[in-house]
Amino acid sequence: MPHDNPLIALLVVGLGLAFILGTIANRLRTSLLVGYLMAGVVVGPFTPGFAADQALALQLAEVGVILLMFGVGLHFSVKDLMAVRAIAIPGAILQMAASILLGEGLGWLMGLSAGGGLVLGCALSIASTVVLMRGLQERRLVDSDAGRIAIGWLVIQDLVTVLILVLLPIIGPILGHSGAAHMGLRAILLMVGETLAKVAAFVLVMLLIGRRLIPALLHFIAHTGSRELFRLAVLAVALGVAFFAAELFGVSFALGAFVAGMVLSESQLSLRAAEETLPLRDAFAVLFFISVGMLFDPRVIVHEPLKLLGVLLVVLIGTPGVAFLLLRLFKRSWATSLTIAFGLAQIGEFSFILAGLGIGLGLVDHDVRDLILGAAILSIIINPLLFYLLKRYRPWIERRDGILPAAAVEPDAPVVMSRTELTQHAVLIGYGRVGRRVADGLRADGWPLLVIEAGEGTARGLEDSDVAVMTGNAANPAVLAAANIAGAKLVVVAIPDIFEAGQIVDQARTANPDVRIIARAHFDAEVPHLTRLGANLVVMGEEEIARSMLAQTEALTVRA
Ligand code: AMP
Numbered sequence: 001m002p003h004d005n006p007l008i009a010l011l012v013v014g015l016g017l018a019f020i021l022g023t024i025a026n027r028l029r030t031s032l033l034v035g036y037l038m039a040g041v042v043v044g045p046f047t048p049g050f051a052a053d054q055a056l057a058l059q060l061a062e063v064g065v066i067l068l069m070f071g072v073g074l075h076f077s078v079k080d081l082m083a084v085r086a087i088a089i090p091g092a093i094l095q096m097a098a099s100i101l102l103g104e105g106l107g108w109l110m111g112l113s114a115g116g117g118l119v120l121g122c123a124l125s126i127a128s129t130v131v132l133m134r135g136l137q138e139r140r141l142v143d144s145d146a147g148r149i150a151i152g153w154l155v156i157q158d159l160v161t162v163l164i165l166v167l168l169p170i171i172g173p174i175l176g177h178s179g180a181a182h183m184g185l186r187a188i189l190l191m192v193g194e195t196l197a198k199v200a201a202f203v204l205v206m207l208l209i210g211r212r213l214i215p216a217l218l219h220f221i222a223h224t225g226s227r228e229l230f231r232l233a234v235l236a237v238a239l240g241v242a243f244f245a246a247e248l249f250g251v252s253f254a255l256g257a258f259v260a261g262m263v264l265s266e267s268q269l270s271l272r273a274a275e276e277t278l279p280l281r282d283a284f285a286v287l288f289f290i291s292v293g294m295l296f297d298p299r300v301i302v303h304e305p306l307k308l309l310g311v312l313l314v315v316l317i318g319t320p321g322v323a324f325l326l327l328r329l330f331k332r333s334w335a336t337s338l339t340i341a342f343g344l345a346q347i348g349e350f351s352f353i354l355a356g357l358g359i360g361l362g363l364v365d366h367d368v369r370d371l372i373l374g375a376a377i378l379s380i381i382i383n384p385l386l387f388y389l390l391k392r393y394r395p396w397i398e399r400r401d402g403i404l405p406a407a408a409v410e411p412d413a414p415v416v417m418s419r420t421e422l423t424q425h426a427v428l429i430g431y432g433r434v435g436r437r438v439a440d441g442l443r444a445d446g447w448p449l450l451v452i453e454a455g456e457g458t459a460r461g462l463e464d465s466d467v468a469v470m471t472g473n474a475a476n477p478a479v480l481a482a483a484n485i486a487g488a489k490l491v492v493v494a495i496p497d498i499f500e501a502g503q504i505v506d507q508a509r510t511a512n513p514d515v516r517i518i519a520r521a522h523f524d525a526e527v528p529h530l531t532r533l534g535a536n537l538v539v540m541g542e543e544e545i546a547r548s549m550l551a552q553t554e555a556l557t558v559r560a
Contacts, residue, residue: 006053013050014043014057014290031384036286037377040293047298057291063239064284065349066257067277068133070238072142072151073261074274080148081155081262087330088152091323095344096160098322099125102314110307115172116368119358122164123372124314126157128348129254130288131380135343135387140454140473146339153340158255159199161350165357166195166250172363195250202249206259210241214260215267222269231276238277295352296377300370311375316382320345334400342386346379347372420468422448423487429474429504430495431459434520438492443467447490450483475503485511493519498526502533509534
């Protein structure tokens with residue numbers, strides 16, 4: 001009975017539908033997010049049939065935000081944050097101010113009060129952390145220049161939002177036509193001061209105490225040797241710090257979790273901690289998108305198309321336009337500026353919270369919230385398209401930046417990439433712990449070598465050598481085409497992920513029936529899987545380790 005077990009019903013129906021619609025979205029070659037959002041619309045209260053518990057969905061989504069931001073923090077050090085402050089602080093504040101003004105203007109056109117316009121403007125000025133971070137992670141941009149600025153920008157937006165949430169109940173009624181109790185400037189400044197002081201106190205506590213205590217705790221647990229306890233400890237720290245940050249210091253969950261992660265990022269354990277939270281993070285991120293879909297009332301598209309379009313234009317053109325101009329003013333390249341601007345061209349969780357607050361204060365009614373939700377869901381769906389355009393027109397953008405594409409561009413490729421001129425070469429996929437060693441060997445043997453590596457910066461060590469490098473996901477057909485697999489002699493797939501490795505082997509075999517393909521595996525079942533897809537040789541890491549170990553013991557036995 002769904003109504004007796006609302007949590008189980010939500011998880012089963014929501015995740016089940018997200019899986020089915022996500023698969024369909026994948027088949028249709030659109031973003032998985034579209035599938036998840038649609039699953040939310042289906043289990044939401046505005047469509048017939050089963051309606052899941054909305055309040056529960058929102059809380060679960062919040063857990064997703066916490067884990068996501070904790071993971072982001074783990075990859076981000078205080079130093080990284082300081083390095084981008086000169087651009088992130090003024091950039092985010094000016095962009096938010098401009099977006100709020102645009103929202104006020106739109107609100108005026110729609111006949112809202114000044115207070116109502118302020119709610120609308122604030123809601124439209126803040127990007128969704130989850131959507132932006134997922135976008136960066138999917139494109140492996142987290143460690144890039146654009147990624148670091150975008151994360152710094154997000155942190156500032158988040159801080160300003162905390163301030164807005166505190167100040168809206170005071171400023172809103174003053175702007176509203178109700179002429180409600182005026183509050184003196186002094187009192188407003190006091191509130192701002194108090195909020196900022198609380199945020200500062202939280203950061204200070206984390207830097208002075210958390211920075212020592214949390215890594216020490218995890219080290220202690222790591223030494224117990226129990227993986228289960230370690231996993232639990234990481235979760236307890238991430239959720240615990242986020243919760244107490246919110247309860248004691250009035251900081252958002254997201255910011256609390258981010259700082260918890262950042263404090264840990266200086267410790268050796270951070271990588272392990274990140275891995276432990278990955279599966280949970282992904283599952284909860286899906287729940288986040290389901291919860292957004294649930295809030296959406298599709299009727300708004302029919303009832304208020306013009307207003308919806310106006311709101312959408314602010315999100316899709318206004319905010320990114322302003323961000324782009326500001327970034328160019330800060331002398332960032334076209335490519336970096338466009339990446340960040342497009343990343344900000346969407347709204348999500350904070351906007352819903354603001355809309356809810358606006359309704360509570362009587363500044364806006366439900367129509368405005370529906371518009372904000374409509375714009376959120378549509379902008380989240382459109383966002384991947386913007387990134388697609390960015391890829392499609394990359395050569396044009398790079399020309400603006402003065403970077404000339406190395407060679408002619410494959411005309412029909414869905415993703416434009418400079419095509420290599422190498423033939424009879426070796427293509428090495430993945431330049432990590434395994435790939436690096438393979439690359440050294442192949443170079444020593446005199447192979448003409450092309451490396452495909454997904455992580456920006458990972459292959460940086462190769463830049464000055466004679467080895468050609470392509471940055472991108474090798475599972476993408478356009479990347480493989482640009483590597484001229486059809487003309488290659490050897491393909492070495494040195495990545496650990498079996499799904500991506502399978503896709504790569506399959507595509508490489510189709511493109512070139514004669515090429516020798518050597519692939520990497522970690523489990524017994526992966527060997528026949530990759531062989532079936534066309535690998536000539538699959539090297540099972542664990543087997544090779546065991547073999548080498550045994551070789552050592554044999555030497556001892558002979559001597560004994
Ligand atoms: P390791 O497990 O240390 O050998 O690292 C694997 C390397 O492969 C990392 O540097 C990843 O960034 C890279 N990698 C993983 N998946 C892909 C992919 N689909 N395309 C290209 N590089 C990848």
